[in-house]
Amino acid sequence: MPLESVIQAAGHDGCEVSGAVFIKSTTEQEVQFYRDALVGDSQLDGTILLHWMPVMMGTLTPGNLHGIEGAEKPVLGLDVTDHINSSVSNEKVKIVLQNLYHGFSHPSILDIKLGKVLTDNTVTPEKAHRLAKVSSTTTSGSLGFRICGMKLWGKDVEELPQIYPNMKDHITNDNDYLSFDKFFGRSLTDSTMEQAMHVFFSAIPAKHRLKVINRFHQRLQLLYNCLLDAEVRIFSGSLLFIYESDPHRWTLVENYDEADPLLYGLPDDSDEEDTSEQNDAPLSKLNMIDFAHATHTKGKGYDENIVDAVENLIDLFDRILQ
Numbered sequence: 001m002p003l004e005s006v007i008q009a010a011g012h013d014g015c016e017v018s019g020a021v022f023i024k025s026t027t028e029q030e031v032q033f034y035r036d037a038l039v040g041d042s043q044l045d046g047t048i049l050l051h052w053m054p055v056m057m058g059t060l061t062p063g064n065l066h067g068i069e070g071a072e073k074p075v076l077g078l079d080v081t082d083h084i085n086s087s088v089s090n091e092k093v094k095i096v097l098q099n100l101y102h103g104f105s106h107p108s109i110l111d112i113k114l115g116k117v118l119t120d121n122t123v124t125p126e127k128a129h130r131l132a133k134v135s136s137t138t139t140s141g142s143l144g145f146r147i148c149g150m151k152l153w154g155k156d157v158e159e160l161p162q163i164y165p166n167m168k169d170h171i172t173n174d175n176d177y178l179s180f181d182k183f184f185g186r187s188l189t190d191s192t193m194e195q196a197m198h199v200f201f202s203a204i205p206a207k208h209r210l211k212v213i214n215r216f217h218q219r220l221q222l223l224y225n226c227l228l229d230a231e232v233r234i235f236s237g238s239l240l241f242i243y244e245s246d247p248h249r250w251t252l253v254e255n256y257d258e259a260d261p262l263l264y265g266l267p268d269d270s271d272e273e274d275t276s277e278q279n280d281a282p283l284s285k286l287n288m289i290d291f292a293h294a295t296h297t298k299g300k301g302y303d304e305n306i307v308d309a310v311e312n313l314i315d316l317f318d319r320i321l322q
């Protein structure tokens with residue numbers, strides 16, 4: 001199974017993608033968080049956190065593929081065992097997740113790190129101090145979130161507004177993607193954040209743009225409600241925003257206003273022989289990722305650090321949509 005190049009907004013190197021699966025090195029803690037989420041509160045009326053997380057298919061350790069009891073089957077039934085001998089090193093555990101970009105033809109992506117407080121009390125004083133400083137000198141401290149990484153497909157750097165001097169030093173161009181490094185987001189302020197979000201949404205065809213922004217706004221409100229019911233503590237977790245930037249896939253939806261392909265993907269046109277699986281994929285998506293420093297904390301109530309962040313993000317979308 002050939003590995004495709006990985007589209008990563010942020011994070012450590014060494015992630016691998018193959019079709020519907022995404023594999024990354026991580027901590028036992030993240031694997032445990034996924035396991036606990038699977039047995040989480042299915043009694044609740046609203047959505048549960050699991051619905052916002054990529055599907056976990058299992059873990060890889062040298063010579064072994066561990067399925068997770070009760071885990072959902074890989075959506076597209078891919079055989080991930082090919083990876084066992086090719087890509088497993090024995091340093092860390094590898095987690096096998098649903099590839100959130102699967103089905104998109106040219107996804108643009110945004111990784112927003114949540115929380116003013118970025119570390120729990122298990123880290124070294126040095127790390128706690130370093131990340132407290134990152135928080136206090138970025139919008140993490142003021143808004144409770146910051147842009148951690150961003151990739152835009154099909155845009156020219158010269159088309160972008162200059163949000164602050166030297167902004168373009170943080171942007172590189174590879175294979176039709178503009179990649180914004182972590183210092184791009186660290187240099188933003190409360191007052192320039194709105195412009196940065198407009199830059200992120202600029203790779204949606206203009207006639208669909210407002211609808212997509214509205215959809216993300218609604219999703220954030222749903223997520224907010226979900227988080228009020230979730231008894232977790234998530235440090236340095238992210239929201240991953242994804243949307244389709246291939247104009248061709250947008251022209252396909254223009255006849256399907258009622259079914260709202262933004263949410264459900266395109267209706268399956270089974271008459272057509274060459275219906276590619278890509279066309280069933282949605283055109284935008286919002287997920288929570290990165291639970292390397294997250295725990296379930298039953299009985300402790302909601303995570304104020306994360307809830308405040310999402311509340312401020314909703315306010316930002318309110319302003320964008322005004």
Ligand code: ADP
Pocket residue numbers: 007008009010011012013015022024054097098099100101109111149238240289290291292
């Ligand atoms: P790290 O611990 O290295 O920060 P993350 O979980 O934050 O790991 O992932 C890093 C990057 O990899 C994210 O910014 C995102 O672009 C990509 N990524 C993470 N999870 C998935 C997934 N399930 N599918 C596709 N891409 C993902």
Ligand code: MN
Pocket residue numbers: 010011012238290
């Ligand atoms: Mn991350």
